[in-house]
Amino acid sequence: MVQTALKTATRQARLGWVICLGVCLTLPLNTQARNVQWYFEADTATAAPASMKTEPIEPGQAQVVVAVIDSGVLSDHPALTGKLLPGFDMVSDAQAGVGGRSSNHAPSPKGTSCGQRMVSSSFRTHGTEVASIVAGNGHQEMWGVNPNAMILPIRVFGPCGMTREDLADSIRWAAGLPVAGVPMNRSPAKVINISISGGATECRPALQAAVDEAIKQGAFVVAAAGNNFQRALVEPANCEGVISVGALSADNRIENYSALDPRTTIYTVGGGPALRVSTPWADNKLRVATIELSVLGAEQLVVADKAIGTSFAAPLVSGFLSLWLSHRPNLKPTDWASHVHQFVRSVPKLAKCPDCTPQGLVVPESILKAQR
Amino acid sequence: MKVMFKPLRLGVVLIASLAAQASWADSVVWSCSRSEPQPEVFEKLRAYRIEDLSAKDDDGIVITLSDLYNAYGGQTINMGRAALTVCTLPSNDPIQGAAMELLGYSPKDVEAVAQLATSKLVLVPTIHRMQKCIVENHPAIGFFENVVENARVGPCF
Numbered sequence: 369m370v371q372t373a374l375k376t377a378t379r380q381a382r383l384g385w386v387i388c389l390g391v392c393l394t395l396p397l398n399t400q401a402r403n404v405q406w407y408f409e410a411d412t413a414t415a416a417p418a419s420m421k422t423e424p425i426e427p428g429q430a431q432v433v434v435a436v437i438d439s440g441v442l443s444d445h446p447a448l449t450g451k452l453l454p455g456f457d458m459v460s461d462a463q464a465g466v467g468g469r470s471s472n473h474a475p476s477p478k479g480t481s482c483g484q485r486m487v488s489s490s491f492r493t494h495g496t497e498v499a500s501i502v503a504g505n506g507h508q509e510m511w512g513v514n515p516n517a518m519i520l521p522i523r524v525f526g527p528c529g530m531t532r533e534d535l536a537d538s539i540r541w542a543a544g545l546p547v548a549g550v551p552m553n554r555s556p557a558k559v560i561n562i563s564i565s566g567g568a569t570e571c572r573p574a575l576q577a578a579v580d581e582a583i584k585q586g587a588f589v590v591a592a593a594g595n596n597f598q599r600a601l602v603e604p605a606n607c608e609g610v611i612s613v614g615a616l617s618a619d620n621r622i623e624n625y626s627a628l629d630p631r632t633t634i635y636t637v638g639g640g641p642a643l644r645v646s647t648p649w650a651d652n653k654l655r656v657a658t659i660e661l662s663v664l665g666a667e668q669l670v671v672a673d674k675a676i677g678t679s680f681a682a683p684l685v686s687g688f689l690s691l692w693l694s695h696r697p698n699l700k701p702t703d704w705a706s707h708v709h710q711f712v713r714s715v716p717k718l719a720k721c722p723d724c725t726p727q728g729l730v731v732p733e734s735i736l737k738a739q740r
Numbered sequence: 741m742k743v744m745f746k747p748l749r750l751g752v753v754l755i756a757s758l759a760a761q762a763s764w765a766d767s768v769v770w771s772c773s774r775s776e777p778q779p780e781v782f783e784k785l786r787a788y789r790i791e792d793l794s795a796k797d798d799d800g801i802v803i804t805l806s807d808l809y810n811a812y813g814g815q816t817i818n819m820g821r822a823a824l825t826v827c828t829l830p831s832n833d834p835i836q837g838a839a840m841e842l843l844g845y846s847p848k849d850v851e852a853v854a855q856l857a858t859s860k861l862v863l864v865p866t867i868h869r870m871q872k873c874i875v876e877n878h879p880a881i882g883f884f885e886n887v888v889e890n891a892r893v894g895p896c897f
Contacts, residue, residue, distance in 0.1 A: 486819040
C-alpha cells in the first residue's frame with residue numbers, strides 16, 4: 369500500500385498543505401487545484417467520466433515487461449530511473465550517427481533532420497513520453513499506470529522514417545523471438561506498445577506474421593489507432609490480434625483527431641483541447657516525462673502536462689495490461705476477448721460511424737482484487 | 741522498403757488512399773510545407789503506393805498532433821533551427837470556424853494570438869492566400885477545405 373499512500377499524499381499536497389502527525393491532514397489552500405493525473409482518479413464524485421480509475425490499484429507480485437517500440441527512450445530522464453531494461457536500436461539504416469542496429473536505444477540527437485526534411489523536436493521525446501505513461505516512477509508526480517512495470521525500449525524510427533521490416537523485427541525481438549543478426553532479447557515483453565500509425569490501409573502479411581508470432585509467444589500487442597481525424601485504421605492498428613486504442617476526451621467523447629473504425633478495440637483518454645468546464649480534469653492533457661528548452665536553448669528533462677494523441681492513449685492501455693498481468697501473469701492474449709467486458713463502459717457513438725460500438729477502459733478495483 | 745509510419749501523424753503518402761473518402765469533404769485538411777521543389781519526387785508520390793516510397797523522398801515537414809495543437813495555441817514549435825509558422829484565417833471565416841472547431845479552439849482566441857507581435861501565427865485574409873502563406877513561410881502549416889498537394893504543400897495528417 370506504500371505506493372497508494374505516496375500517491376495519495378502527493379495528491380493531497382497539490383490541494384494544499386499536508387500535515388502528518390500520525391495521520392495526514394490536508395489544509396485546503398486551493399480548492400481548485402487539480403489532480404494532474406486525473407485519468408487515474410477513482411473517486412466517483414470527482415473522477416472524469418473517462419477516467420480509467422486505476423489509482424487505488426496496487427501492482428501485483430509479478431513484474432511485467434512492456435516493450436516500447438518508438439523513437440527511443442532517454443535513459444537519463446529521472447522519471448524513468450530504474451525503469452529501463454537494456455533495449456535495442458532496430459533502425460537498420462545508419463542515420464545521423466545513430467541507427468544501424470545496436471544496443472544504443474537513445475533517440476536521435478537534438479536537431480537532427482533527414483536531409484532537407486525538417487522534423488519537430490517532438491519526435492525526439494516521443495518514446496520517452498510513451499514510456500513514462502506506462503511506468504513513470506513518480507518523479508514530479510509522473511506516475512505510470514504500473515510503476516512496477518519495466519520498460520524494454522526499442523528504437524524503430526528516426527527523422528528518416530522507418531520500414532515495415534524494422535517494425536516486424538522489433539515486434540519479434542520484443543517478444544523474445546530470434547531476429548537475424550541481433551542478439552537475443554533476454555527480457556521478453558508480455559506487452560508490446562506501438563504508438564505509431566501510418567502504414568497501409570490493410571495489414572500487410574509481413575507485419576501480420578510478426579504480430580501473430582508475438583501473440584503466439586504470449587505477448588499482448590497494443591497499437592495507437594492513429595490521429596487521422598476520423599478515418600479508418602491503418603497499420604499496425606489494423607492488424608488482426610492487435611489491441612487498437614482510440615482516444616477519448618476527459619468527458620468521454622471520442623476526440624476529433626482519433627481514427628474512427630468499427631475495428632477499434634478500445635478507447636481511453638488521449639488528451640485534447642481544454643474543456644470548457646470547471647472541473648479538475650478540464651485541462652484534458654496527459655502528463656509525460658519529456659524535454660523542454662530553456663530560454664538559452666538548453667534541453668531540460670522535465671515532466672509536463674501536454675500530451676495529446678492516440679500515441680498516449682495506447683500506453684495507458686499497455687500500462688493497464690501490465691497491471692492486470694502483474695496479478696494474473698498466466699493470462700494470454702487470447703484471454704483478452706473473454707475478459708474485456710469486465711473493464712469497459714460505453715462511449716457515445718459518432719454519427720459518422722454507425723457501425724462503431726466504442727468502449728472505454730475503466731478498471732474497477734474489485735476486478736483485480738477478485739483475481740488475486 | 742521504407743514505410744511512412746509516424747507517431748501521431750499520417751504522412752503525405754496517404755493521400756492516394758484517403759482522398760477518395762467522403763470524410764475529406766466535411767473536414768479541413770491540415771497541410772504542411774515541403775522543402776525545395778523537386779518535381780521528380782512529386783511524380784514519384786503520384787506514381788507509387790506508400791510502401792514503395794522512401795521517407796527520404798518526402799520532403800514534407802514532420803510534425804506531431806501535439807505540435808498542431810500547441811502551434812495553434814500560440815506555442816513556438818522548433819523544427820531544427822527554424823520555428824514553425826502557423827497560417828490561419830480571420831475568426832469570421834467559416835473555414836476557420838470549422839478548423840478551430842476540430843481543434844476545440846475559439847477562432848477569436850486564435851485570431852487574438854495571431855495579432856501579438858511575437859506570434860508565429862500569420863493571419864491570411866482569405867483561404868485563397870493560404871497556400872502562399874504556407875509556401876513562403878516554410879516550415880509552415882495551415883489548412884484547406886480539400887486536399888492540396890504539389891511540390892511545396894501536402895497534407896500532414
